Amino acid sequence: MQNWKRNYLKPRVRRFIRKILGYITLRTLQKHQPIIISVAGGGPTSLIREAIFSVVTEKLPTRRNIELPEAEFSIPLTVLGYTDYPSSYSEWIWVIIKSFIQLFTVKAFKHALVLELKPSKTSVMAYWLSILNPEILIQLGTTVYEFTPTDFGLFRNYNIDDSSTAGYEHIATEVGNYLHMDSLDIELGLAAIRFPEARIRLLPGINSSTVVDATHYYFPLKLASVLETISTGKGRLIAFTDYELDQQLLTAENWEVNPLNFTPLKNDTVLLRGRRADLIVRHGNIINRLQAIAG
Secondary structure (H helix, E strand, O other): OHHHHHHHHHHHHHHHHHHHHHHHHHHHHHHHOOEEEEEEEOOOHHHHHHHHHHHHOOOOOEEEOOOOOOOOOHHHHHHOOOOOOOOOHHHHHHHHHHHHHHHHHOOOOOOEEEEEEOOOOHHHHHHHHHHHOOOEEEEEOOOOOOOOHHHOOEEEEEOHHHHHHHOHHHHHHHHHHHOOOOHHHHHHHHHOOOOOOOOOEEEEOHHHOEEEEEEEOOOOOOHHHHHHOOOOOOOOEEEEOOOHHHHHHHHHOOOEEOOOOOOOOOOOEEEEEEEHHHHHHHHHHHHHHHOOOOO
């Protein structure tokens, strides 16, 4: 039964979702006509994505994919304005229904999309590129897909050494100049560049506690990988997670899981696990007191 689901059912469901999302994504792009900037290749694409995003945001409202660009549906979810990856069929159905309704209820508005392209399959990348039709493409090193420079308003191909020599600021500035941005706005964007977030963030909490932010937008890291990064001190071990398996494993390791009333004390280690938006909704009053999560 499990083999049937994995080998027969899931591939067909994914193709069905891809076609439906492809149609809605295409209609959404046709309605809003955003400026689409794509970053692809084997170089530091996430860093270049963040630099371009920071600069273009000074001109237009801008979205970008922020986690696991190799996920198959990272592109359409970003176009449609979703930061979280649906984790069940019912969530996918809701995304499809809501996005379709918004084709008729949301007014067209000018914005930009900065999309990091790293699909694991050539066919998937070709499919989404045919729908996106980006105006700007920045290629770092080589990709699994052959691009034709004349298909783009601005096409730049940096090998990995060139991208480090020229610098991410140079690439972002070039994009800003192509968009006829004021030089001061470009400088402001460059000054505000934030490096891509690590999947696990160690943050200072109040009362000298340590917050281990292992929340996610798309898929969670394995708990064992998270725990390997934690150096526990003399304080308590506190975890907030909605995953039942996490709760069982952490309880067995003497962690206090999802306490109702909690104030961090000196040397406490506080672990946050789960989809970031969901965790803030369920435990927001406690997490806000940690004064640790930003954005």
